[in-house]
Amino acid sequence: MSFCKRSHFVRAAALLLASASPVFAADAQYATQLDPSAFDNSTVKNNAGIGHVSATLSGTTLTITGDYSGMGFDATAAHVKLGLAKGEPGHVIGELKVTGGGSGQVSGSIKLNATQIKALNLGDISVVVDNTKAGPYGSLWGWLSGNNLTS
Amino acid sequence: MSRKGKFLATAMAAVSMGGAYAVAQNATGPFTQAQVTAGRADYIANCAGCHAANLGGSGDAPSLTGATFNSSWSAKSTKEFYQFVSTSMPYGNAGNLSAEAYGNVISFILAVNGAKPGSAALTKDSDVRIGSIANGQAVAAVLGGGGAAAPAVRTAQTGAAPAAGDGDAPAPPRGGRAANPFPLGQTVQGTVKNYQDITDDMLVHPSDNDWLMGRRTYQGWSYSPLSQITPDNVKNMQLQWSWAMNPGGAVEVSPEVHNGIMFLSNTSNTIQAIDAKTGELIWENRLGPQASAAYSGTRSIGLYKDKVFVATTDAKIHALDARTGKTVWTTVIDTPPKSETGGVTVIHGKVLTGLMGCDQFSVTGCYISAYDTETGRQLWKFQTNAQSTQPGGDTWNGIPDNIRGGTDTWIAGSYDPELNTTYWGVAQAKPWMRASRGTAAAPALYSTSTLALDPDTGKLKWYFQHVPGESLDLDVVFERVLIDHGDQKTVMTIGKDGLLWKLDRVTGKFLDVRETVFQNVFQKIDHKTGQVLYRDDILNQKTGQYYASCPGPEGGKDWPPMSYNQASDLLIIPEAQSCVMMNGREVDKKIGGGGTAATQLFYFMPGTNQNMGHLFAINTTTMQTAWDWQQRAPFLSGVVSTGGGVGFVGDFNREWKAFDVKTGKILWRTRLGQTVEGYPTSFAVDGKQYVAVTAGTGGGSPEQKPSTLLTEVHRPVEGNGHQLYVWALPSN
Numbered sequence: 001m002s003f004c005k006r007s008h009f010v011r012a013a014a015l016l017l018a019s020a021s022p023v024f025a026a027d028a029q030y031a032t033q034l035d036p037s038a039f040d041n042s043t044v045k046n047n048a049g050i051g052h053v054s055a056t057l058s059g060t061t062l063t064i065t066g067d068y069s070g071m072g073f074d075a076t077a078a079h080v081k082l083g084l085a086k087g088e089p090g091h092v093i094g095e096l097k098v099t100g101g102g103s104g105q106v107s108g109s110i111k112l113n114a115t116q117i118k119a120l121n122l123g124d125i126s127v128v129v130d131n132t133k134a135g136p137y138g139s140l141w142g143w144l145s146g147n148n149l150t151s
Numbered sequence: 152m153s154r155k156g157k158f159l160a161t162a163m164a165a166v167s168m169g170g171a172y173a174v175a176q177n178a179t180g181p182f183t184q185a186q187v188t189a190g191r192a193d194y195i196a197n198c199a200g201c202h203a204a205n206l207g208g209s210g211d212a213p214s215l216t217g218a219t220f221n222s223s224w225s226a227k228s229t230k231e232f233y234q235f236v237s238t239s240m241p242y243g244n245a246g247n248l249s250a251e252a253y254g255n256v257i258s259f260i261l262a263v264n265g266a267k268p269g270s271a272a273l274t275k276d277s278d279v280r281i282g283s284i285a286n287g288q289a290v291a292a293v294l295g296g297g298g299a300a301a302p303a304v305r306t307a308q309t310g311a312a313p314a315a316g317d318g319d320a321p322a323p324p325r326g327g328r329a330a331n332p333f334p335l336g337q338t339v340q341g342t343v344k345n346y347q348d349i350t351d352d353m354l355v356h357p358s359d360n361d362w363l364m365g366r367r368t369y370q371g372w373s374y375s376p377l378s379q380i381t382p383d384n385v386k387n388m389q390l391q392w393s394w395a396m397n398p399g400g401a402v403e404v405s406p407e408v409h410n411g412i413m414f415l416s417n418t419s420n421t422i423q424a425i426d427a428k429t430g431e432l433i434w435e436n437r438l439g440p441q442a443s444a445a446y447s448g449t450r451s452i453g454l455y456k457d458k459v460f461v462a463t464t465d466a467k468i469h470a471l472d473a474r475t476g477k478t479v480w481t482t483v484i485d486t487p488p489k490s491e492t493g494g495v496t497v498i499h500g501k502v503l504t505g506l507m508g509c510d511q512f513s514v515t516g517c518y519i520s521a522y523d524t525e526t527g528r529q530l531w532k533f534q535t536n537a538q539s540t541q542p543g544g545d546t547w548n549g550i551p552d553n554i555r556g557g558t559d560t561w562i563a564g565s566y567d568p569e570l571n572t573t574y575w576g577v578a579q580a581k582p583w584m585r586a587s588r589g590t591a592a593a594p595a596l597y598s599t600s601t602l603a604l605d606p607d608t609g610k611l612k613w614y615f616q617h618v619p620g621e622s623l624d625l626d627v628v629f630e631r632v633l634i635d636h637g638d639q640k641t642v643m644t645i646g647k648d649g650l651l652w653k654l655d656r657v658t659g660k661f662l663d664v665r666e667t668v669f670q671n672v673f674q675k676i677d678h679k680t681g682q683v684l685y686r687d688d689i690l691n692q693k694t695g696q697y698y699a700s701c702p703g704p705e706g707g708k709d710w711p712p713m714s715y716n717q718a719s720d721l722l723i724i725p726e727a728q729s730c731v732m733m734n735g736r737e738v739d740k741k742i743g744g745g746g747t748a749a750t751q752l753f754y755f756m757p758g759t760n761q762n763m764g765h766l767f768a769i770n771t772t773t774m775q776t777a778w779d780w781q782q783r784a785p786f787l788s789g790v791v792s793t794g795g796g797v798g799f800v801g802d803f804n805r806e807w808k809a810f811d812v813k814t815g816k817i818l819w820r821t822r823l824g825q826t827v828e829g830y831p832t833s834f835a836v837d838g839k840q841y842v843a844v845t846a847g848t849g850g851g852s853p854e855q856k857p858s859t860l861l862t863e864v865h866r867p868v869e870g871n872g873h874q875l876y877v878w879a880l881p882s883n
Contacts, residue, residue, distance in 0.1 A: 038732045038752035041239035041246075041859055046174040048862075067614045084688055087730055088699040115786055123757075137732070143757045 030055040030120065032142030034068055034129060038089075046133035048072045051140050053106065053127050057120065060112050064096055064127060068140055069103040073131040078106045079138070081115060086123035086143045098129060120144060179269030180284040181277035187268055187293065190259025191668055193252045197241045201440075205294060206263055207511060208746040211704075211851040212242070217258050218737040219748045221696060225282030231543065233275050235258055242855070244868065248283075254782065261285050264292045287827045293413055295595035333419065338477055339435035343424055346474045347410050348456045349500050355568050358410075359794075360835040365405045365451025365494050365712075367832065369566040369803050370633040372715040375833035378794035379840035384799050385809045387818045388878045391841065392430030395763040396873040397421055397863065400444025401854075402847025403492075403710060405451045407792060411837070414473070415875060417848070420450040421461040424476060430877065433759050434476035437786035440465050450710070450830065451494030451563050453502050455524055461489035463572065468522055470502075482527035485515055493561035498573060499607040500524050503558025509536070510581040512745040517558045519575055519602075521609060531609030535560060535577050535597050541613075543596035547580075550589055556745040558582030558598045564632045566606065567640070570657060573606045574631035579621040582748035583733030586622075586692045594619035599627045600651075601644060603659060606872045611657035617652060618683055619643075622692065623672060623733055624704040624747065624852075625654070626871060630712050630720065634714075643771060645724060649707035651769065652681070665774050666766050668728055669756055672700045694735045701756055703731030705763075705785065705856040712789035712830060714798060716812050718733045721777050723812065725800055726755040726765040727787035753859050763857055764802055766790075767851045768815060779813035785857050787843055791831040801827020801844055806863050807876070825872030826854070839879050845871035 034051030036044075053066030068075060075098040083090030094110030107130060112120065119125055123145050128138035201212035204736035208214035213223070224232055237253045239245050248256075254273045262268060264285040271277075310466060319784050337486060349473065350364065357363045359376045366373040380388065400418030407414050413427040419442040424433040436675060442448070453460035458479060459471040466489040470479040484491065490508040496505070501521045520532040526628055535558035537543035539551075557580040564575035580586045580595040588595075596614070599621040603612040617627040627646030634641050642656035647666035654661060661681035675684040705727045713724040732752040739742050755761045762781035769779050788801035792812050801807040807827050809819040829845035848854065848866065857864065866872075 028274060033758075033760060037757045039752040039859075040235075040752050042235040044238075044862060048363075073219075083699075084686055085674075085699070087669070087671045087701040088686075088688075089732075090847075137752075141754075145758060 018064040028057040028107070028146055030057065030125060030146035032129070032144050034066070034140040034142040035128065037117050037128065037135070037137040037139055037141045042061070043135060044056040045072050046135065049102070049140050051106070051129060052137070053142060053144070054145055057117065060117065060121070062112050063111055065105070066127070067103070067105050067108045068098075068129050071102040071131050071139060072137075073133045074101055075099070075104055075129055075131050075139075076129045076134070078108070079109055079128045079130075081125050081126045082119055083126060083143075088124070089137050090124070090126065096127070102131075118150055125133070152849070164365065168512045171643055173737050176685070178267065178284045180258070180261050180266035180273070181197050181271055181279050182266075182268055182273035183270065183277060184260060184268040186255045186273060187262040190255035190257070190262075190635035191295065193248075193255045197252070198247060198256060201242055206260065207488070207743060210510065211509065213736070213748060213750075213853065214738070214746045215701050216264055217739040217744060219739070219746060220264055221282075221287035222737040223750060225285070225287070226280070226879060228278050228280055229257070229261070229273065230276060230278040232281060233273075233277070237275065248448050254599055259293070263289055265290055282880065296519060297556045299549065317390050323561060332438075333441055335437045335439040335690070335691050336439070337434070337436045341424070341432075341434040341475070343433055343474045346412070346457070349409060349454050349618050350456070354455065354497065355634060361410065362406070362408045362832040363454050364407065364496070365563055365830060366630060369568065370631045370715075371565040371711045371712075372632060373789055373830070374714050374716055374792050376794040377833055377835055377840045379835070380793060380797050380842065381795040382797055382811045382818055384880055387790070388809070388819060388842070389881055389882055391877045391879050393877065394430055394875040395427065396845065396847065396875060397442065397850075398873055399873065400448050401849025402448065402828050402845045402873050403450050403830070403850060404448060404845055406832050407452060407454060408834035408844045409454055413843070414452055414454060414459055416452050416461065418442040418873070420448065420461070422452065422461055422471060422476065424473070427834060427841065427877075435475040436471055436478065438463050438469055438478070449492055449494050452498040453495040454496040454712045455502070455508050458524065460497060460502045460524070462495050466490055466506065466508070468504055468527065469497070470500065470524065470527060480527035482522055482576045485519060489513070489515070494563040496563045496573065497524065497567060498566050501530060501606060503564060503573065503606060505563070505575065507559045507561045507618055508704050509559045510746050512556050512740070513555050513741065516552065516555060517560070519564075519604070519609070520561050521606065533602070533604060533609045533611065536580070537596045537603075546594045548590045548593035552743055554745070555580070555595070560628065562629050565642070567656060569635055570588040570608065570640070572603050572612055572656070573618065574633070574656065575602045575604065576628040576644060577602060577633055578628040579624060579626040582735065582738050582742075582745060583624040584622050584692060584694070584733065584749055585620055587735040587748045588693045588736055589740070590620060592620055592690065594732060599646070601631060601642065601654060601659070615645060615654055615659045615661065615681075617650070617681075618648070622685065622689060623698070623700045624749070625672065625700065625702070625707065625802070629708060629710060632713065632715050633773050634715060635732045641771075643722065645708040645713065646777050647702060647704060647706040647709060649702055649723070650676070650725065651722070651774075653771070653774065662776050665769070667700055667724065667769070668726055668765060669758060670707075671699065692735065694737055697734045697752070699730065700733055701730035702727070703729050703733070703751070703753065703856065704852040705729045706853070709853045711786055711853070714790040714792040715771070716792040716798070718794065719777075719812055720763045720771055721768045721812065722771050722789045723792055723798055724769070725788070725790050726767055726858070727785040727853060728759045728763050728765050728781070729785075729860060730754050730756050753856050763860065766800060766810070766815065780815055784861060785853065786830040787826050787850075787853055791842070793833055799831050799844070801831070803854070803861065805846070805866070807844060823876055825867055837883070841877050843875060843877045845873070845875050
């Protein structure tokens, strides 16, 4: 094969490889403060506390780490939820781990589909921590927001 | 199964169902007759002020009987009910009754709703499903044959019953011995010397020294042209005098001043004339009724010719002699639970007023009305809940006229003398949620609208409905601020939803709308037409389910007024930031039924770091943000700005601040004895500029939400610390 033919071949092969490989955007960062979930005077003590969470979207994997403190009751679980809008509780789309106690860490990873990624960038995805007295909206919650927000 | 067998099975099912119903009717509750009897008195003393003597509810306080009570509590237990009441109530004093009193009140409420007393006393641990003992049907005999006795005044000192009688009856002098600790009538006699009658021209072109109406001028700017106080010297301001005000109710008043005399409304519908320089009381007329509810006072009074005009919380309007305080005439607007708290607007010989208490279904509905300033004769009324025979009457989904609740008007209107047009905001239809009121997607005119009326006839010139079929207690009822941009005459307003609207006030044409806080209730806002579209779940709402609303009924924007600073062309807006989950309840569709009928859970607005206060300045020509800042506590006073370039605002956590109008920079702050709550004003006497504001407690969502969310803020007990404060620069 002549040099010219070889270089054309190499270029064509490179183009073919490039088109066949998925092109991943750079990782996107999100964060939220965890505030008391909706309550009234009769449940205010159940939802005391505060937390901070950061999240990284790498491809379709959302990895979450964070902490919570000041809860009057032991943490039992944490979830990722998809709402109709930022500030709307929504439904569970993934589970996270908590270390337990009134103060501790929350972590985990979940896979998101295209709709959920779009929702994430609209601010519609929340992190919720439950404790032993959690009501229907959990105990602490916060909606992830980051540089990619499109809302 | 044979036909006979099927018939028997059906009959047995019917008997068992009927039997179950019979059980519910006759089942005894976990409380005693003695608790019911004591509970009636405890309820009157602690609950009736908000929930009404007949448990029918009022404003933010839901009905405690009927379909609303049933839909909220029948599936829950007496233990849950006790837990909720004992941690949430009484409003402003939650958790501070004795266990015995809570047991009594709950027993009374259950008995009113059909539960029968038994032999065991109710405690916090009594655990019976409410629907198994009570059916929500009010028992008149338990209420006391047509309703419990009139609520007693709720003060820190006594729960004694109020004196009967009208505002003109002579009463024992202040400080003298009286059988009633709070006598009504003219309690301080005096005469304002050298009083100058207020003319139409003075209302249109007021002296810089005066503050003649709630927001100073017909344009509703809450702005004083006085310039003695500047960003450089405001830090030198000193308290000149203060004045303790009536306890109870909500202090949301505007100290109005004419020629050195301050006319101040207090709760318990009391009007005082005070020397604005010295704080010396000249005369006092306690029109009554006494403070027994969340509001109990008026946000503004009218000053015109030789009279002071006051609309009171029992839906009356009074004219007082400005010199002496003596009542000249009294006209009944409507009957309780109708009320008036928004104040009046006086326009060439007519005093206009709105109406509150329209949440309960009634024959008369809701309206704005006008009265002759000389005689009190009613001149016209404009129905804000359009009746079926009126224009706009076909917008309520066909529900009967007397089941069209809400459309209250609880902020006094503005006025353009050149156009001879008055502008009013109308509240939402009630019950709050469309699923409760049965209006479906119908717009329900003239709810959540700006009305432009002819003040001489009450005729509607135009209307603009901001949120058709509003469904989350996010009414757009607040001040209409009139601003000219060259030849363009606009009216601007902002509602609880935080949407700032700009309309052409000649034609009502939509010009612009701008979001000022985070909101998630509208999925679409059309900036070309002003049309808004709710989130799908809100459009398809059902009773008994929670829906998220950011902002919630605290706002966004609520009654504390914004200020238009003409020199900078800035609207400076005191805003709140909180959200709710709201759950609409069923209501009784009959006269006396209705109410607001929704349960709420509160939460901090996402993305605010739990900052509930937002002070926001926007250029009204460009509709661009000039500056803004947030703080933990929400603002419960309006903003007043001045010609010197200084603005003032106060908050829930008792801070009163001065800021630079151009930049928002805080220049000075001080701490008062109670939440800073009211309409601040600025006036001058003998060449000296003063700034005045009230402090106190009471009110609806603007106080309720931070009381629950800001758990670290501790205030003096509700009812204490109602006070007027007046500042100025030192004389030298």
